Amino acid sequence: MPSPTPLSGYPEWLPAERAVEQCVVDALRRTFELHGFAGIQTRAVEPMEQLLRKGEIDKEVYVLRRLHADEPDAGTPEPARQLGLHFDLTVPFARYVLEHAGRLEFPFRRYQIQKAWRGERPQEGRYREFCQADIDVVDKDTLPFHYEVEIVEVMAAAFAGLPLPALRMQVNNRKLVQGFYRGIGIEDVAAVLRVVDKLDKIGAAAVEAALVETVGLSAKQAQSCLQLAQISGSDASVVDRVRALGVHGDELDTGLHELALLLDGARGSIREGFELVADLRIARGLDYYTGTVYETQMAGFEHLGSVCSGGRYDALASDGRTTYPGVGISFGVTRALAPLLSRGLLTASRSTPTCVLVALANEDSRGASGAVAAALRARGVAAEVAPAAQKYGRQIRFAQRRGIPFVWFPASGGETSSVRDIRSGEQVPADAESWLPPASDLRQQVVVQDATG
Amino acid sequence: MPSPTPLSGYPEWLPAERAVEQCVVDALRRTFELHGFAGIQTRAVEPMEQLLRKGEIDKEVYVLRRLHADEPDAGTPEPARQLGLHFDLTVPFARYVLEHAGRLEFPFRRYQIQKAWRGERPQEGRYREFCQADIDVVDKDTLPFHYEVEIVEVMAAAFAGLPLPALRMQVNNRKLVQGFYRGIGIEDVAAVLRVVDKLDKIGAAAVEAALVETVGLSAKQAQSCLQLAQISGSDASVVDRVRALGVHGDELDTGLHELALLLDGARGSIREGFELVADLRIARGLDYYTGTVYETQMAGFEHLGSVCSGGRYDALASDGRTTYPGVGISFGVTRALAPLLSRGLLTASRSTPTCVLVALANEDSRGASGAVAAALRARGVAAEVAPAAQKYGRQIRFAQRRGIPFVWFPASGGETSSVRDIRSGEQVPADAESWLPPASDLRQQVVVQDATG
Numbered sequence: 006m007p008s009p010t011p012l013s014g015y016p017e018w019l020p021a022e023r024a025v026e027q028c029v030v031d032a033l034r035r036t037f038e039l040h041g042f043a044g045i046q047t048r049a050v051e052p053m054e055q056l057l058r059k060g061e062i063d064k065e066v067y068v069l070r071r072l073h074a075d076e077p078d079a080g081t082p083e084p085a086r087q088l089g090l091h092f093d094l095t096v097p098f099a100r101y102v103l104e105h106a107g108r109l110e111f112p113f114r115r116y117q118i119q120k121a122w123r124g125e126r127p128q129e130g131r132y133r134e135f136c137q138a139d140i141d142v143v144d145k146d147t148l149p150f151h152y153e154v155e156i157v158e159v160m161a162a163a164f165a166g167l168p169l170p171a172l173r174m175q176v177n178n179r180k181l182v183q184g185f186y187r188g189i190g191i192e193d194v195a196a197v198l199r200v201v202d203k204l205d206k207i208g209a210a211a212v213e214a215a216l217v218e219t220v221g222l223s224a225k226q227a228q229s230c231l232q233l234a235q236i237s238g239s240d241a242s243v244v245d246r247v248r249a250l251g252v253h254g255d256e257l258d259t260g261l262h263e264l265a266l267l268l269d270g271a272r273g274s275i276r277e278g279f280e281l282v283a284d285l286r287i288a289r290g291l292d293y294y295t296g297t298v299y300e301t302q303m304a305g306f307e308h309l310g311s312v313c314s315g316g317r318y319d320a321l322a323s324d325g326r327t328t329y330p331g332v333g334i335s336f337g338v339t340r341a342l343a344p345l346l347s348r349g350l351l352t353a354s355r356s357t358p359t360c361v362l363v364a365l366a367n368e369d370s371r372g373a374s375g376a377v378a379a380a381l382r383a384r385g386v387a388a389e390v391a392p393a394a395q396k397y398g399r400q401i402r403f404a405q406r407r408g409i410p411f412v413w414f415p416a417s418g419g420e421t422s423s424v425r426d427i428r429s430g431e432q433v434p435a436d437a438e439s440w441l442p443p444a445s446d447l448r449q450q451v452v453v454q455d456a457t458g
Numbered sequence: 459m460p461s462p463t464p465l466s467g468y469p470e471w472l473p474a475e476r477a478v479e480q481c482v483v484d485a486l487r488r489t490f491e492l493h494g495f496a497g498i499q500t501r502a503v504e505p506m507e508q509l510l511r512k513g514e515i516d517k518e519v520y521v522l523r524r525l526h527a528d529e530p531d532a533g534t535p536e537p538a539r540q541l542g543l544h545f546d547l548t549v550p551f552a553r554y555v556l557e558h559a560g561r562l563e564f565p566f567r568r569y570q571i572q573k574a575w576r577g578e579r580p581q582e583g584r585y586r587e588f589c590q591a592d593i594d595v596v597d598k599d600t601l602p603f604h605y606e607v608e609i610v611e612v613m614a615a616a617f618a619g620l621p622l623p624a625l626r627m628q629v630n631n632r633k634l635v636q637g638f639y640r641g642i643g644i645e646d647v648a649a650v651l652r653v654v655d656k657l658d659k660i661g662a663a664a665v666e667a668a669l670v671e672t673v674g675l676s677a678k679q680a681q682s683c684l685q686l687a688q689i690s691g692s693d694a695s696v697v698d699r700v701r702a703l704g705v706h707g708d709e710l711d712t713g714l715h716e717l718a719l720l721l722d723g724a725r726g727s728i729r730e731g732f733e734l735v736a737d738l739r740i741a742r743g744l745d746y747y748t749g750t751v752y753e754t755q756m757a758g759f760e761h762l763g764s765v766c767s768g769g770r771y772d773a774l775a776s777d778g779r780t781t782y783p784g785v786g787i788s789f790g791v792t793r794a795l796a797p798l799l800s801r802g803l804l805t806a807s808r809s810t811p812t813c814v815l816v817a818l819a820n821e822d823s824r825g826a827s828g829a830v831a832a833a834l835r836a837r838g839v840a841a842e843v844a845p846a847a848q849k850y851g852r853q854i855r856f857a858q859r860r861g862i863p864f865v866w867f868p869a870s871g872g873e874t875s876s877v878r879d880i881r882s883g884e885q886v887p888a889d890a891e892s893w894l895p896p897a898s899d900l901r902q903q904v905v906v907q908d909a910t911g
Contacts, residue, residue: 008777009508009557012501012541017554019561020496020568027497039835041812041842043473044480048465048587049502049573053525055462069520071577072506072542088465089525101470104462108472110809110859112845115473120502124524134501149846151824158828162835324461356563359494371604375611382492382615389494392565393602406563 014127015134016339022346024353024449025168026136029342030118032166033138037116040159042140045115047097049122050088055100065092065123090122094139094335099322102143102329111329112144112152118338130309130340141333143321148330150263153297153317154270156334157281160301160313161274168351168451169341171277171304174313175237175284176267179294181247181260182233182285188252189229195292196220201234202288209235234286239275241265243283267297295319299334303341312341354450355408360442361388361424362404363413368394370415377415377422380437386447388413401427410446413437467580468587469792474861475799477806477902478621479589482795483571485619486591490569493612495593498568500550502575503541508553518545518576543575547592547788552775555596555782564782565597565605571791583762583793594786596774601783603716606750606770607723609787610734613754613766614727621804621904622794624730624757627766628690628737629720632747634700634713635686635738641705642682648745649673654687655741662688687739692728694718696736720750748772752787756794765794807903808861813895814841814877815857816866821847823868830868830875833890839900841866854880863899866890 011017018026034044056066067090091097094117102109118138127133140159142152157174164172186194200215207215209231216227229250236246244261264283275281289298296317303312315334322329345351361381363374371390378388391400397414404412404427413435416422424440425432441447464470471479487497509519520543544550547570555562571591580586593612595605610627617625639647653668660668662684669680682703689699697714717736728734742751749770756765768787775782798804814834816827824843831841844853850867857865857880866888869875877893878885894900 008559009505009553011557012503012505015501015503017501017557018498019558020498023498024496026499038811039838039840041810041840043477043810045471045473045476046479048468048470049575050465050468050587052462052465066525067522068525069543070523072519072521090522100462104464105472106461114810114842122502134503144845357494357496357567358491385492387492387494389567392597 012133014125014132016132016343016347018346019356021353021356021449022351024356024358025346025351025451026338026342028353028449028451029167029338030136030138033163033336033338034116034118036159036163036166037138037140040114040155040162042114042116042159045098045101045117046119047091047094047101047117049090049120051091051097051100053087053089055096056089056092058096065125066090067122067124092123093121094119094137095141095321095333098139098141098333099329103322103324106324106327106329112142112148114140114142116140129344130306132339132343135337135339138336138338139315139333141321141331143329143331143333145327145329148317148332150266150296151270152332153263154267156297156299156315156332157267157271158274160299160334160336161271161276161279161281163336164279165276168453169278169303169345170306171280172301172313173280173282173304174299174301175282175287176264176300177283177285177287177298178260178264178267179296179298179316180256181264182288184254184257184260185233185247185250185252186230188254188257189226191222191226191230193220197222197230198288201230201286204234204286237282237284237286239280239282240268243268243285247285263296289314289316293318293320297332306341306344309340309344312337350454352452352454354446354452355410357407357409358387358449359389359407359409360386360446360448361411361413362400362409363388363390363415364397364400365391365394366415366417370394370417374415377413377437381413381440384441386442401425411442465586467585469585469796469800471799472809474806474809474902475804477809477811478799478804478904479791479795481806481902481904482620482791483589483591486616486789486791487569487571489612489616489619490591490593493567493608493615495567495569495612498551498554498570499572500544500547500554500570502543502573504544504550504553506540506542508549509542509545511549518578519543520575520577545576546574547572547590548594548774548786551592551594551786552782556775556777559777559780559782565595565601567593567595569593582797583759585792585796588790588792591789591791592768592786594774594784596782596784596786598780598782601770601785603719603749604723605785606716607720609750609752609768609785610720610724611727613752613787613789614724614729614732614734616789617732618729621906622731622756622798623759624733625754625766626733626735626757627752627754628735628740629717629753630736630738630740630751631713631717631720632749632751632769633709634717635741637707637710637713638686638700638703638705639683641707641710642679644675644679644683646673650675650683651741654683654739657687657739690735690737690739692733692735693721696721696738700738716749742767742769746771746773750785759794759797762793762797765790803907805905805907807899807905808863810860810862811840811902812842812860812862813839813899813901814864814866815853815862816841816843816868817850817853818844818847819868819870823847823870827868830866830890834866834893837894839895854878864895 069088183194213227216222287300294316298316300311301313313336317332319330320328321331363378365374374390381388413424424435522541636647666680669675740753747769751769753764754766766789770785772783773781774784816831818827827843834841866877874887877888
């Protein structure tokens with residue numbers, strides 16, 4: 006069989022790269038759990054009728070078929086009963102909440118770190134298989150506003166533990182935007198949002214033109230929309246600048262009040278490497294958002310688009326009797342990491358978890374070397390025995406090639422056991438029942454390469 | 459939208475059940491890493507030509523199709539270039555080794571914990587989506603026998619950390635069986651293996667009949683095969699009993715020698731709850747095994763079949779120039795856990811990671827309660843603030859319903875802060891900068907229900 010070639014859009018990592026991704030996933034999970042989010046997993050597939058409910062992205066869904074399902078005896082399921090791979094974690098979560106509502110406690114705080122699939126054209130930042138890390142808080146019937154602030158706090162805490170470039174979270178409020186649009190006489194709010202969402206891509210002039218020509222706004226209305234979209238800032242002055250546009254209404258007032266509360270409430274989360282700004286151009290194309298919306302840019306990687314997005318929705322799901330409002334955000338693990346890994350900006354301190362290679366004097370002493378490794382493992386030190394009783398120089402080179410920092414020489418003859426740091430060459434007597442490596446060597450660490458170096 | 463119904467064959471867990479699965483996966487991962495296995499993940503899809511190489515199970519593969527791929531402009535890929543979901547982790551790992559061989563260090567020790575999919579008829583122990591945890595050691599050209607012993611040691615160490623019923627690992631050796639068959643004049647070894655593999659299902663008489671009628675053995679040959687298959691034991695007496703059947707040959711000798719080495723070398727792994735026996739009926743249907751083969755039964759759940767299987771293969775993969783021999787084993791996380799979870803035999807100590815609910819005196823003190831929660835989290839204690847400033851009795855019941863063991867009452871007025879263990883009702887003054895819960899309450903724990911209780 007010839008060497009296989011990579012599949013475009015399906016990134017796959019070497020062991021050291023995967024160690025970085027695993028560290029990131031572990032750090033996210035730890036923060037989410039410290040904040041009381043319960044981890045769940047949903048199956049990879051959903052009925053097509055669930056996946057197509059939002060309409061827009063149906064082209065990107067992968068449909069499943071059993072290889073011989075089209076044989077005469079098997080029958081083909083109706084299209085709606087076919088299964089497709091989920092393209093995000095929100096649709097399956099909404100279905101999970103409805104399906105298990107009777108056995109969940111609300112408000113329900115959950116995190117979910119899983120892969121999703123979209124059959125779109127691959128490019129940097131867009132993959133056919135990608136990992137996402139979502140948190141949501143979902144309640145029955147009503148959900149207090151304070152959770153919209155908490156989402157920022159939790160993600161800021163999570164980001165603080167990740168080896169990423171500086172992040173800038175941009176927030177907006179749907180009530181604000183909608184109230185403003187309605188205040189100037191716009192009825193089809195969704196149509197305007199879809200056009201304004203393209204501001205970064207096509208520029209102000211094209212957006213203004215499209216608002217007039219496609220959506221049918223007056224020139225004045227279009228101009229007001231653009232003025233609103235161009236407001237940004239990190240404090241309450243944003244509210245003043247919206248007020249200065251002279252539009253009024255209850256919904257707008259509520260939105261402005263919530264935006265000010267959010268900026269104020271989440272102020273404590275701002276630190277070096279994490280910025281929070283109100284940016285009133287942030288629209289998020291999806292219809293279901295009804296309050297705060299979030300997007301996040303990674304410094305130097307703005308071309309990826311947002312690496313962490315979400316918002317408040319008044320109806321994540323509904324079974325006709327009960328409605329489930331929620332607020333959530335989704336961090337694109339693959340979208341954020343793949344460009345950093347493929348550029349070599351992140352790597353692991355070694356390609357294996359092994360901290361100590363236990364050398365082998367001869368094949369008959371494999372049991373003795375194995376006992377040393379077992380003693381180290383019992384105290385949490387990852388250890389393996391050399392594959393073969395080669396000359397010690399070759400065993401040391403075996404460790405070197407993997408970045409294993411220590412080689413252990415078991416007691417033999419009259420000599421006591423010793424351990425060598427193969428980076429410095431320093432070798433000291435050591436007892437497997439008590440020796441510990443420096444904390445920084447115990448586990449694989451993420452190493453951030455200086456992009457300018 | 460009406461309440462969705464479960465999909466048969468796609469088990470999905472409530473938060474407490476998922477916490478159990480996560481604990482199991484974490485324990486497996488920890489053991490694998492302590493033994494120097496590097497974690498990798500492969501993409502969920504492989505080209506169909508890869509998936510169908512083994513022939514037998516092609517009916518079970520899920521083929522992927524983009525929803526609109528059959529539109530005129532898209533073209534349909536040739537069958538071999540279509541993608542399917544992987545049905546195990548061995549086929550993708552073999553492809554990964556070939557694809558990345560130049561950037562891996564050999565012998566390569568890897569673990570892989572991922573989902574796989576098979577479109578077969580669902581029943582207990584067989585799922586359409588399931589999680590597997592695999593370890594393999596793969597080398598170039600040759601692989602020493604001692605890794606066949608190590609696989610038993612690593613899995614025994616992993617099992618010691620899992621909340622499972624007693625496990626019984628059964629081993630056999632392909633060289634032994636093959637050498638024996640050839641020694642009595644059988645040429646089509648694979649055909650005999652396939653029939654003997656059904657011994658548990660169809661019984662000795664039916665196997666003997668099939669060996670004669672279908673495979674074409676003489677009555678004497680068939681009887682010898684059955685005699686061999688019925689030998690089992692946990693020490694070298696097994697070797698003597700094979701010898702007593704009076705068959706000879708180099709390959710048989712090698713197999714007997716290896717089996718004795720394995721039983722002897724892995725003796726130290728036997729403990730209460732983990733038994734290791736040579737069972738010469740274990741055949742493993744797959745053609746590619748060439749040395750030790752492993753299967754594992756879970757006490758009381760023998761009807762599931764093996765929950766942990768694998769073996770030695772001389773050619774996991776080959777690119778024509780280099781051959782990659784290996785040895786590996788696969789633990790069926792879903793197969794083993796699903797029956798225990800769905801019977802309620804395993805559960806978690808609580809349904810959320812939250813250890814402390816910080817009570818809320820009034821909505822204005824949300825910041826103060828948030829600061830307490832932050833101080834607890836900074837020292838690794840999962841905490842959340844009550845959703846609303848209801849009466850304390852209701853806040854305590856909120857914690858009770860989730861199994862959260864502690865409620866924190868922040869300082870207010872002249873009173874100092876205090877923490878209540880809501881199980882005992884005991885409430886003591888406490889400082890968020892120094893208080894810690896008992897270690898057993900810090901994280902969610904797996905609770906094993908006594909099946910007889």
